[in-house]
Amino acid sequence: MEENSITYTHTNTYTTLNDVTSQTKNVWVALHGMGYLSKYFIKYFKALDTKENYIIAPQAPSKYYQDKRFKYIGASWLTRENIETEKENLFAYLDAMWSKELEKIGNQEVRFIFMGYSQGVSILTRWMAHRALSCDYLLLHSGAIPQELEATHFNYLPQSTTVTYLYGDEDEYITEARKTEQQLKGSALFGERLNVQVFKGKHEVHVPFINEISTKLM
Template identity: 35%
Template sequence: MDATKHHIPVARTATYYTLGELNANTKRVWFVLHGYGQLAQPFIKKFESLDDGQTLIVAPEALSRFYLEGSFEKIGASWMTREERELEIDDYVSYLDQVYQRVMQEAKVEDMEINLLGFSQGTATACRWANRGMIRCDRLILWAGHLANGLRDLLNPDRMPSSCYFVYGAQDQFLSKIDLSTYLDKLAEEAPQMKIIPYQGGHAINEHVLKTHFISGESKSRRPEPRPES
């Protein structure tokens, strides 16, 4: 006789980190979602340059933690796996909505710019949250993520912000495993408003790129030349 599978919702304690404060001077909020095997506390440090007294940065941590490299020392987290994927997606969207509600409960959301950035595995998470959740996103930044089935598989065009960016390093060891030119063409087709920002670097948040393109005025984005080999 086969075993019978059951599901039961449970309460658990999740973690998120913030930089800055939400007060009368706050003009913008950034929600930043880390990648596979990362944790929110070191990840949010990459965004310290955004902390200007008028910006709040919020970094939720994925619900599934695990030991890295079999050493039982370093710990990372994952937003989901393919096992029970729809339930895990529902769980993290609900969790992110709760973070959003708690952070923004006293804010005048209509008066603020809300930025949503997903890095690596966090890009798909950001898209699903924007699609299924309650966040009102003015600017969506997808950084170093490979959306295997395309953007429209994750985000309805009706919920896609007018300001969308795809940022990647030319020496990204993960994106080098795919046909990057075809992938960028697909993103441009699915989101004509998408701005592409390439830079010289690997699979990481580049703080200079972040500051140059997303703090110092309008992004100077372009379709890249053929990617140099790393």
């Protein structure tokens, strides 16, 4: 048996909320977790000021049915299978999406807020590291930082970049050992820029913190 590979053109979607105007202050790039579709994930940002916040939610390419009735559809970014090739596929998709969105923003001065939630944390940090993407605020929400990433991958980030690792105190996926591991990993990568925030709740998007970031950056 021999496994072969081919290269082909693939089309994928992504979702945006609000418009880029002269009043736009914050541009968010928010990567959802496993099981989400971007069109539903982006609803967590609906409470933000519509004139000052523009949200971009990329869509994980691998869709699947989540229930036996084939009613609910979710998506996944990556698995262990053929991971290096799949990472490059994701980077190519995210690059194309980002290039298109940057054309809308042009030379306008805005604050870039990058957020990864759950599985989106690993994809976001890998993409940033491989493409040296800068942002003003990096939110790592309830997910794991990949082990292969090192501090040298983020040397390009300005010292002014704020990095927050956020998780719920009852998150069923984050054990005490994982908390320690991720805090040590985050500190190794981002140094004094890292701050850890814990909220009361489970493995869920913490909307109040999203709203708080928007308000603080205005």
